[in-house]
Amino acid sequence: MQRHERIIRLTRRLVERPMAPISISALADAWGAAKSTLSEDVQLVREVLAEDGSGRVETLVGAQGGVRFVPQVARDRAEAFLWDVARRLASPDRVIAGEFLYASDVLGDPDVIDTAGAMVASRFAHAGVEVVVTVETKGIPLAASAARYLHAPLAIVRREQRVTEGASLTTHYVSGSAKRIQTMSLSTRLVPRGARALIVDDFMRAGATARAVAELIGEFGGEVCGTAVFMATSQPAQKMVADYVALLEVGPVREGGFDVRPNLGALERRASHVD
Template identity: 40%
Template sequence: MDRIRRNERMTAMIKLLSGTPNRIFTLNSFCELFGSAKSTMSEDVDLLQQVTKAFDLGEIDTVTGAAGGVRYRPKVSREKARATIEKLCADLSGTERVLPGGFLYYSDILSMPEIVNRMGEIIATEYYDTEPDFVLTMETKGIPVAFATANALGVPLVIARHSSRVYEGSAVNINYVSGSGSIETMSLSRRAVKENQQALIVDDFLKGGGTAGGMVELMREFNVKVVGMAFVMATASPEKKRITGEKSLMTLEVTDGDPAVAVVRPAEWLK
């Protein structure tokens, strides 16, 4: 193979790193791939770090130690995160999307890959330091954002279901009180997670916190620590939820009237 030029190496490196976020690549693996010396690869990494920082394209991080190397984290600055969420809030506010019961129609938003991936990166940015082993969500509307978050964190996605599936083997089932006050069932395969792991809960909507509380309880059954909870949207009322320490990207308030008006605003921590 002909000698690989620096611009070719750097293009390939950023593709490999960004294609598998939070995965550590050793310098030796890059040396073998490109046939270059370790000092040369270190210079290339330094250049990539400067470029990503200058254009706010995430973070290329060096990890020290025997298992160390280089990884890419698609971090989103607080300013860019706020700008993204403010635009979404403007699109979602008004009368056209209000549903009976104080809910809001935004399934179309959760079906747009560019928006969902960005929300996942914003959430992941807040929880890199907690080092979750997996992302947990409840079927079904929360799956796209939870998957995008898991991808940005470089960890698996685990999905709790309303009932167990035969093809998932034996399962743990718990009962929980939903936001409407009814008793519902939550199920998770025993093979999905392991004891003493750490979970990040991600879901699409938070009202009273019943479903989120159920997921926390489910993790207790597996002896798994919940290191954070994040939601796309939370209602302003009730102000006191059944969970604490959660973060939502947006807050929803539906004002009385005919027609009812949805007021969607960025969460306080983004301001």
């Protein structure tokens, strides 16, 4: 196998499976190449991806060994992306009855969801995420994208318990927006006992849903290592969850449209869970 073909295959394996460890020894055996040669290839790919700002290639030590690709969205690209999405959402024709913001088309745009998922994954790449948890239904695309970039399974909290989900844990909570008692359930097979979970959703107003999900995860003996949402309202300023990341902040209706702004603080990488 010639070097250019080897590099293309190596890059594709890394980028197509973010956060998944790749054994250099296994590749050396499969491709009939020396490990030292592959290490040189990895270094070249690492330099190119770092210069491009699309991610980092990390070397894994210990029992895992090998390398993995950690997704990243270059800051200038991330800022441009957030401002573009904010402009789309701020349009006056998106205000619907009850002063709600229509965003289903944006949340269904594959380019938006892919980039937003990569941004969430980059922020929590070193938080030790073992499962991504979301609530049906609008948050599923973003959560699925983040889960793919984090190489973690996706667990969906249901509004109603389903027979097909098997045994489930159920909780009741008071919705922050509707001000009424809601129910949610999570299959006991979806979240491993004691798993570190990242909560991902499309929207946060008061944070009641996110807090209820966190409490549900706690029933599994799990630990919430972060909460990320596509949009969060500026009011109430004090949410029911202490720590969360929102890509966009939605303010009050002004001149017929919502005041939507990027939360540039979301671009700062979260402190590492592991050194």
